Amino acid sequence: MDNFEEYLRQGEPNKAEKAKVWKTAIGLQQVDGLKPSDYLIATAKQNIEGDISIDEVKQLINSYYKQHPEKDSENRTEEADKVSAQIAEILSEQTFTFSPAEYLTIHRRLFQCVYSHAGRIRDYNITKQEWVLNGDTVLYASAESLKVTLEYDFEQEKKFRFKGLSQQEIIEHIAHFINDLWQIHTFGEGNTRTTAIFLIKYLRKLGFKEVNNDLFAEHSWYFRNALVRANYEDLSKGIHKTEIYLIHFLSNLLLGENHPLINREMHVQYIDTVKKQNDTVKIENDTENDTVFYLIKQNNKITATEMGERLKISLSTVKRKIKELKDSGIIARLGSDKTGHWEIVEK
Incomplete structure (x- = not known):
């Protein structure tokens, strides 16, 4: 990814935009564990510089692999190169x-x-x-x-x-x-x-x-x-x-x-042992927090008001306890306060 940082730092809008596109195109190959070749990187830079078009990039890549066919089919560098060029082309289009x-x-x-x-x-x-x-x-x-x-x-x-x-x-x-x-x-x-x-x-x-x-x-x-x-x-x-x-x-x-x-x-x-121990200590030392957690675990649509009524504590106290649980990564809120629900974040 460092191959394109020079263009992003230079600040030339056209080159920076092309560099972002190529950075995304190449980075996406990682989803299947693929890595483009040095030849593709060099060709992409020519495109960023404005020396060649995307079509010319694709032609050069095709010609390269006709002359240098992959010997190891497991490597899949040819796939990474060709797909990267296609992604760059699609992301450059306003359609x-x-x-x-x-x-x-x-x-x-x-x-x-x-x-x-x-x-x-x-x-x-x-x-x-x-x-x-x-x-x-x-x-x-x-x-x-x-x-x-x-x-x-x-x-x-x-x-x-x-x-x-x-x-x-x-x-x-x-x-x-x-x-x-x-x-x-x-x-x-x-x-x-x-x-x-x-x-x-x-x-x-x-x-x-x-x-x-x-x-x-x-x-x-x-x-x-x-x-x-x-x-x-x-x-x-x-x-x-x-x-x-x-x-x-x-x-x-x-x-x-x-x-x-x-x-x-x-x-x-x-299992993040340190975090689990810290969260356990925090919850065990805070009875209200512990109870708020288990109320949410029992009913993921329970409201703060309902928790306050059941625990006989103020609404502000409930909200403070909820914030502590959220900040600790123990619970998360999905959706709005009115229509959403709680989710226990399993670590």
Whole structure:
């Protein structure tokens, strides 16, 4: 990523904008553990300098791999290079249509030089072992229902109205939509990169022009793991679906917040011993705090007023205890005070 910092520091708008696009395009390859070649980096710099166009970048990359075919198919550098160039092209365009066809087109354009099934809805069921799930898999949509499910999700999103929502509620809704879209896993490969590009373009359509795409460049693996955790549950082990990590990512992305984006904290077996001990000591030494926590655990829609009535303490005291629990990362509020609910953040 340091390859493009010089352009971002120089302050020339055109070069800086191109550098941001390339930084995002290359960073997104990390979702599948891919790393572009030095040749792609050098060619991207030529594009940033204005010496060659995106079309010429793609032509050079294609010619390079005709002359230097990959010997190790597991390396997938050719895929990383070609897909990076396609992402840079798509993100440079000021066009977008909110539709399943656009989603399919993005996949086709990203992977047309890589996969024979580019842009096609998969016709087989899939599973994928995930590090964050300790080798388990998310349950993806059945191949038989993909087209109908995809169209349904888009239709519901088109009907949705953002009017009257707070910024936080907007982010929570977008997190839920993009989470559902990714869970379908419309394609055999390349779902996360396709979903990320679609999300960036959709956010622009919604008016988020200054999206901090550095997060996609630097935390693309976190983005993928957040989507995985939002779609996985194992109630026998006390593991619940949670969109809180995805909401943290989007809050940083759109609101400039500073939630720590740490992959290991999403792992289903992660235990931060020090934090757990500190939280336990804090709760055990504070009877009211402990009771507030368990009231929330029993009823995630309970209001502060109801807690005050049940505990026979003032509303201000309840709010102070809730703030302490939130600041400690023990609970999180999803949605507004009126229509939202509490979530216990499992560590």
